[in-house]
Amino acid sequence: MSPTAIILLMWAVTYPARLLGLSLGRLHLPPFWLAFLKFVPVSVFAALVVPDVLGSPEWVRRLIACVVGGALMWRTRHLGFGLLGGFAAYWGARVAGL
Incomplete structure (x- = not known):
């Protein structure tokens, strides 16, 4: 596998996870999950x-x-x-x- 393909696949796995983490700030989580995340x-x-x-x-x-x-x-x-x-x-x- 070429280095470019590896980098693109790593990006495809990492970027959505980071985007999801950033979007959690806009959600209103239940108090249980807020206490859990602390x-x-x-x-x-x-x-x-x-x-x-x-x-x-x-x-x-x-x-x-x-x-x-x-x-x-x-x-x-x-x-x-x-x-x-x-x-x-x-x-x-x-x-x-x-």
Whole structure:
């Protein structure tokens, strides 16, 4: 199959899905679906982070960093503090030999 045909087929699959997503903003969804869609970003984030943290040989260090970073972000509501605190906790656990 030629590269042009592959690109056109990828466009044919991707474009309608994006168009549908943009058109959902004009629809009035029932309250159940609005409440359901609020949990999608959290679910996607958890699906990306949890396997990387717990599926690693150094899962203890990563778990410590996640807990510290999450606690800092929850307490301060500042992403930068959470990131820096998580990194500091990870490197502290690594230096401590955990």
